[in-house]
Amino acid sequence: MLPPSSRQLAEAHYKLSIRGALDLTAGRLADAIHHAQRALESIEARLVELQAGLAGTLPPLPEPSETNGKGKVKQVTLAQDELVQNRSKAQIEAEIKELGELKQDLALKVSSSPPPPLLVPHDT
Numbered sequence: 001m002l003p004p005s006s007r008q009l010a011e012a013h014y015k016l017s018i019r020g021a022l023d024l025t026a027g028r029l030a031d032a033i034h035h036a037q038r039a040l041e042s043i044e045a046r047l048v049e050l051q052a053g054l055a056g057t058l059p060p061l062p063e064p065s066e067t068n069g070k071g072k073v074k075q076v077t078l079a080q081d082e083l084v085q086n087r088s089k090a091q092i093e094a095e096i097k098e099l100g101e102l103k104q105d106l107a108l109k110v111s112s113s114p115p116p117p118l119l120v121p122h123d124t
Helices: 007-022 028-055 089-112
Strands: none
Touching: 007 028, 028 089
């Protein structure tokens, strides 16, 4: 329900990747790699948003989400403190630096992960 650029989403995938990598149960490594890739995708989306914020090309702040009368939320947006539009230039630059370092770390982990084993069909 959160947009791909949500730091909460990136953090959740990152934590799941660490938990999967530390769990020695069969199949968990593939899950850990998957979550590391998803965290990387979230970080990349956030970096795009932050760069747009620095360039001044972000759209105006969205209206708060409301229900559609049937109890369903129309659209989930980022928390107010996560919105790039609510950040100063210095805060945006600091977050870009922080996420850039995290992105490099995650990209290294994803690229150095062993590929999942191939499943070879057995003759019956």
